[in-house]
Amino acid sequence: MMTYYAGVAKPAAKFEPDEDSAQFAADVVSGLSETPKHISPKYFYDTEGSRLFEEITQLAEYYPTRSEHEVLREHGRAIVQHFPTGAALVEFGSGACIKVRFLLNAADKLKSYVPVDIAGEFLSIEAETLRKDYPRLKILPVAADFMKPFALPNDVADMPRVGFFPGSTIGNLDPHEASAFLRHAGTVLGRGSVMVVGVDLVKDADVLNAAYNDAAGVTAKFNLNLLRRLNRELGGNFKLDTFEHQAFYNHEKSRIEMHLASRKRQKVKVAGATFDFRAGETIHTENSCKYTPDSFRNLARSSGWTPLDMWTDKAGLFSVHALVLK
Template structure:
């Protein structure tokens, strides 16, 4: 067992380093053709709260359907998790789905949420400490798409990966495989990973999920520009951009863009960028898989699929994988 001392989220970089990385990525993305900004920058505190609002929308099926799969199969999932192990969640969100697993897997020794939004992460961690007083909650503020350090107290503890929400779909497929390899090195050989994957379905349902009637997804997308204004001395006029999301059949993905309504020039941290009318900033992809295409990706990255559950409509899948990559040096 691990001591149950409360721990603050540990920053992976200083604020200055994070700000430098943010401005570097934004400037490079807006200089590229076509323009793009990494979707990880959606998730400042305001963006995280907007995303939680999205998950409650009637059109946004992934959260509702995945939660149903988790609830229905919670005991079966818990039976696959070794007693005394630590649950490492890549991307924390509201922890609503995590609670389903934590309640079922009562013999876990620790929960380690890893997320880039440190303030939001710590708020969620503190709530969980009160709800699960016997569980050691050890938040780590880090970009989980890159190597990061887990708490030293976990070195001898079996680790379980938890990656719900189909966030894996936000990666280009080669990068998704790269993330799975990185997760394998963090979790260690023989580790179990539980991962949610959105499935290919009718285009009307996909379109509605990313173009909700209340325009919450539009506000979430536009908040990226608001964050640049707040943190990078940008001068984006948010009314001069609009949200656009559509399904690309060839790539089997939803694409999200911000579209310039007019020819304009924008300044950020002393850099200027020209936009033509109709020009877009590509802000996110969300790839949709079949069960077999995701299993093939997992195998390529060194994970052996051992179980999958789907909802009755076949809209969403929850996979259990085992890390087959030898990794004696994992820390």
């Protein structure tokens, strides 16, 4: 492990992460060593980060969750018409398994549900609840990082498959990463599979900027909580009052960017390494890419999928796409 002073590597105090934090530490040190500095948004979601995100979804300014719920609620039966009879529904990054219930309620021809999530203990609890609520379905949880190769349960080997990727999570990936994910999903699901994807749409920049800069400051707390996690789990010494939340719409790249900006010149230690920050220098913590219907269809086609159908909420803020892998 090295310490970085104005780009020059010098020996750092020894840092010995446990097995669970080793990858976290490696990713943070790697990201903060690059220019510009960045940390993956997947590290937002400790217990407090998850709680804050749920609070964000209830904010008046934050339209994506309620808009997607509207689409799934109003068009669920039309969406599941594309599902093969006896299919297994595979959700990539299932979390609390909330949105999938709109589809499970509408699709009586599904045979199995396979929630895939990296949080194994939480996943087991959610799976047990679903077994009680949907006794007709085989609930087969898979604890895995859905962005990496993983094996589906043997029970679904002979079933047709449907993928589900809601929440505009695909927007957190740059277009080339989103394309790679869609190809990866196709490999997991196989030829002939259907994929249902939630996609946030391009809209007025004022609406977008308000959604990520809420008046109550919850998104700012969510962003800054990442630094609390670095302090707690990786021995960091970030002073939260010396960083500020920034979120803005990047017109050129058609995405919201979230950053943590240093209010002053300072040195910060984390994971056994030390990093210089200039005043105004940022840690890029998240992107949320926005698509037009055509730009997402083009992305899907370039990734091997054929668009089947698309639905939006009444305000046209959010879309859900059905794709097939021929």
